[in-house]
Amino acid sequence: MTTTLVEGLKERISTSISMYESLGIVLPGTNYIDLIQALFGCIREHPNDAWVYIAVTRPFESFTKMLGDLSRYPNVTFVDCISRASGIVRRDEQCVYIESPTMLEKVVMEVMNLFNKAPENAGKCLILDSLSTLMIYNDPPLVIEFFYHLLNKMRSENIHTISLVIEEGEGDKYINKMIYLNDKILKVRDTFI
């Protein structure tokens, strides 16, 4: 069942990013791991594309535990927004650490620096994991402004964006406002497949 779900998600994500500039994915927390596997499946299937993964929900370390050796995904670089704030001090060539998830402008700067290093003709894709977690650390209106800036910046640079929202209970009004800024929304449900 899980394999089917991951494969289904992978296919829908791949199709969506080939058609739309920005994709919003709304999912229940219970399907988080499935989605991560699907996303990294997509990353692996597009080895010539440059991917940047903004990690707010889980630290970079946790991805190495979830996915194993990340050198199998050399085309992805992480921007970890939470490790430093939690007092985790590590270094890794595949990860850029931000001091705090409140430093949203710095996130944009680091993302742009990473994409600027990518080959000019490579496809570029940004994953923001997640808008809902960013709202734990920042005022919701600030996150909306940040997301507006980020989406527009990425659109102007022809970079695809995948933003995640982890749903807990009823949909939040700010989350609804933000997620509809995307060109396409994918809602993951138990009856998804």
Place this chain on the structure above:
Amino acid sequence: MNKDKCVTGIKELDIQMDGGIPVGSTVLIVGSSGSGKTTLCMQFLVNGAKMGEKGVFFTITEPLFKLMSNLEKFEFFDKSLIDNGMITVIDLRILFERMGLDVEKYTVEDASALLDVIKDIAKELEAKRLVIDSITALCYRLQSREMIRDFIFKLGTFLATIKCTTFLTSEVPPREFKFSQYGIEEFISDGIIFLGDVERGGDLIRTLQIIKMRGVNHSRAKYAMSITSRGIELAPLLKVEEISSLLSRKVR
């Protein structure tokens, strides 16, 4: 490249100034301790040197060895630019000693002698970019507001004639929106770049704002500034929080 503009080499800053600073301007770089004044100035000199413009850096606040060891951590810094004379770094305190000016307060003659030496150095080295770090520490030795005004005005006027663009760093207390210690420097300068910070969730976000730049249709927006191993980087500052904190202050 526009010959009338001095390109700082910090992309976002140049964009904000429609291409750069008008050549020959005197710009006050204002900020509290640790705000990035010295880094901004050195990046300005290094980027200039890489474009073939010679620069001079006068330091009063930091000994040379400390300044150098701090700069070596930045990717933009290239020590060969100092070795080959594209950038000259001078410790003003050593210069004061050699000129017999190691006194607490200067007379008009002392100030005039110092001004002549700085002018001679800039001319002899054919400097196109000059930094005094900091003008606040230098002005401390001048006895009156008139002497400060006269010193900066004469220095700026001379450097403009040799088409040398100058950065003067101005030290201000943290969290105060003032541009200088003596209240004069900002009126004589052609430009003011203010380095400050805003608090967000207990963290301090560095900011940069161009307050004034004569002869340029410049942005007045506040930018978030980051100092990384690459040097200074800027991105538009998110505004929502500032607006809501201003509103809550008014309500109180």
